[in-house]
Amino acid sequence: xxxxxxxxxxxxxxxxxxxxxxxxxxxxxxxxxxxxxxxxxxxxxxxxxxxxxxxxxxxxxxxxxxxxxxxxxxxxxxxxxxxxxxxxxxxxxxxxxxxxxxxxxxxxxxxxxxxxxxxxxxxxxxxxxxxxxxxxxxxxxxxxxxxxxxxxxxxxxxxxxxxxxxxxxx
Amino acid sequence: xxxxxxxxxxxxxxxxxxxxxxxxxxxxxxxxxxxxxxxxxxxxxxxxxxxxxxxxxxxxxxxxxxxxxxxxxxxxxxxxxxxxxxxxxxxxxxxxxxxxxxxxxxxxxxxxxxxxxxxxxxxxxxxxxxxxxxxxxxxxxxxxxxxxxxxxxxxxxxxxxxxxxxxxxx
DNA sequence: CGCCGCATGTAACGTGTTACATGATTAG
DNA sequence: CTAATCATGTAACACGTTACATGCGGCG
Numbered sequence: 001x002x003x004x005x006x007x008x009x010x011x012x013x014x015x016x017x018x019x020x021x022x023x024x025x026x027x028x029x030x031x032x033x034x035x036x037x038x039x040x041x042x043x044x045x046x047x048x049x050x051x052x053x054x055x056x057x058x059x060x061x062x063x064x065x066x067x068x069x070x071x072x073x074x075x076x077x078x079x080x081x082x083x084x085x086x087x088x089x090x091x092x093x094x095x096x097x098x099x100x101x102x103x104x105x106x107x108x109x110x111x112x113x114x115x116x117x118x119x120x121x122x123x124x125x126x127x128x129x130x131x132x133x134x135x136x137x138x139x140x141x142x143x144x145x146x147x148x149x150x151x152x153x154x155x156x157x158x159x160x161x162x163x164x165x166x167x168x169x170x
Numbered sequence: 171x172x173x174x175x176x177x178x179x180x181x182x183x184x185x186x187x188x189x190x191x192x193x194x195x196x197x198x199x200x201x202x203x204x205x206x207x208x209x210x211x212x213x214x215x216x217x218x219x220x221x222x223x224x225x226x227x228x229x230x231x232x233x234x235x236x237x238x239x240x241x242x243x244x245x246x247x248x249x250x251x252x253x254x255x256x257x258x259x260x261x262x263x264x265x266x267x268x269x270x271x272x273x274x275x276x277x278x279x280x281x282x283x284x285x286x287x288x289x290x291x292x293x294x295x296x297x298x299x300x301x302x303x304x305x306x307x308x309x310x311x312x313x314x315x316x317x318x319x320x321x322x323x324x325x326x327x328x329x330x331x332x333x334x335x336x337x338x339x340x
Numbered sequence: 341c342g343c344c345g346c347a348t349g350t351a352a353c354g355t356g357t358t359a360c361a362t363g364a365t366t367a368g
Numbered sequence: 369c370t371a372a373t374c375a376t377g378t379a380a381c382a383c384g385t386t387a388c389a390t391g392c393g394g395c396g
Contacts, residue, residue, distance in 0.1 A: 002262055003355080009269035019375050032264045036357060041376060061364045061375050076272055081281070085262040087292075092172055092255045094202045094317050099179035101309030102246055108313075111251070122257075139271025143278075146335045147264050150328075157327040158320075165316045173383085189347050206385060211348060231347050231392045 003043055006033050008052060008076040011068040013140060015056050018044050018064065028144065031126075031151060047072070097165070109169045116162035123155035173213055176203050178222060178246040181238040183310060185226050188214050188234065198314065201296075201321060217242070267335070279339045286332035293325035 010016065010024050018041050025035045044066060047053045052072035057065040068076075093115065100108040130148055135141045180186065180194050188211050195205045214236060217223045222242035227235040238246075263285065270278040300318055305311045 001355090002260075002265055005269075006265055009265075009272070012269065012272050017375075022375095029265075029268070031259055032268060033260055033262075034356095037376090038358080038378080039356065042378085045377090059375095060366095063375060073272065076269065080266055080269060080273060081277065085266055088258075088261055088263070089201055090172075090203055091258055092203075093258070094320060095172055095176055095179070095199075096250055096255055097317055097320075098199070098202060098310075098313055099175075099182065099246065099250060100313050102179070102182050102243065103250060107251065140268075142338070143268055143270050146338060147267055149334070150264060150267075150331050153327050153331050154324075157323050161320050161323050164319070168312070168316060171382090187347075192347095204384095207348090208350080208386080209384065212350085215349090229347095230394095233347060 002033060003035055003039060004047060004052075005076060005079045006035070007040070007043060007047060008068060008072050008079075011053055011066055012073060012076060015065050015067040017059070017066065021066075032147060100169075105169055109166050112162050112166035112169060116159050116166065119155045119159040119162060123152060123159065126151045126155065172203060173205055173209060174217060174222075175246060175249045176205070177210070177213060177217060178238060178242050178249075181223055181236055182243060182246060185235050185237040187229070187236065191236075202317060270339075275339055279336050282332050282336035282339060286329050286336065289325045289329040289332060293322060293329065296321045296325065 006025075006029060007021060010021055010029075016024070021044070022037050022040050025033075025040065029035070044053070044064075048055065048066070051069060052075055053066045054069055055064045056067035059065060097112075100111065103111070126148060130145075130152070133144070133148075135145060176195075176199060177191060180191055180199075186194070191214070192207050192210050195203075195210065199205070214223070214234075218225065218236070221239060222245055223236045224239055225234045226237035229235060267282075270281065273281070296318060300315075300322070303314070303318075305315060
């Protein structure tokens with residue numbers, strides 16, 4: 001049920017249409033909680049039905065500008081403080097590593113070395129993103145930078161681990 | 171489509187029944203690729219239908235002992251070497267951090283401090299697991315330890331990040 | 341003989357992805 | 369005027385979770 005709260009969270013900052021939210025997902029939330037257009041639009045309708053958001057204004061081309069209601073903000077706060085985040089375990093990378101025994105040691109080693117390169121690339125991508133974003137003094141900037149720092153540390157850790165693992169396989 | 175390959179991977183080591191595999195998922199794969207009983211049994215039937223595994227023997231209580239076929243091993247190798255692991259991004263923890271602006275700084279700070287504690291606990295759990303497992307010289311032990319090391323480093327990294335983040339919010 | 345564990349199967353529901361479908365507005 | 373962008377909606381399918389359902393076999 002996190003998509004619903006992601007939408008509430010974005011609408012807590014400012015009002016937006018489904019189309020606006022779609023773009024926000026593709027930019028700021030792409031690395032945290034991706035969502036498709038189809039998912040966003042249907043969830044918005046459900047949220048409007050249950051009164052957590054309302055249509056604050058309608059624009060050209062059938063545009064619906066959604067706004068968070070008091071109930072919606074309460075629900076967002078409740079989710080944040082009173083519910084446990086379910087730990088997100090599934091890792092396809094680890095699953096593959098688990099079964100590297102079915103290929104040769106040489107193949108396994110180069111597989112892990114490739115992984116290290118991949119993680120290094122992702123780290124660089126995030127670093128470019130960090131430089132491209134215009135950070136300000138808002139809460140979204142503060143917590144956005146904290147989330148980005150997580151990504152940087154995560155990829156650095158994974159790169160070092162993959163290098164270490166490649167060495168272990170030798 | 172990773173569940174299918176997880177099953178193939180486990181059957182590459184030894185033959186097993188659905189029930190055996192279920193227990194393997196709950197122990198060795200619980201932190202990598204969880205699966206439910208219902209999912210495992212229906213996927214096994216599909217794999218048997220497509221000839222990637224076969225029923226090597228039948229036992230009491232309708233027990234079906236599955237074995238990997240040559241096709242199955244080939245498919246496992248193909249998946250491992252020729253397909254790209256899709257990066258697993260969704261993180262409920264990060265999503266929550268993103269929206270910490272809707273609660274007070276004090277609440278946000280204690281939220282992050284709690285996270286740090288949680289990660290430290292998980293790290294300890296994994297360390298106990300590491301000591302409890304009887305590691306041998308097999309491939310599964312080698313790659314199992316590599317996967318576990320990932321978990322240890324991951325939680326250490328997250329704990330340090332959460333501590334840093336709590337400090338940033340001050 | 342009765343209970344626990346072994347062993348499998350399926351139905352209902354929620355979430356997520358891909359693809360199709362349609363149309364209005366605006367910038368060049 | 370026409371192409372790109374804005375803007376929303378829905379259908380089909382894949383994957384995952386929860387719950388229900390059933391029965392055999394071995395151990396005490």
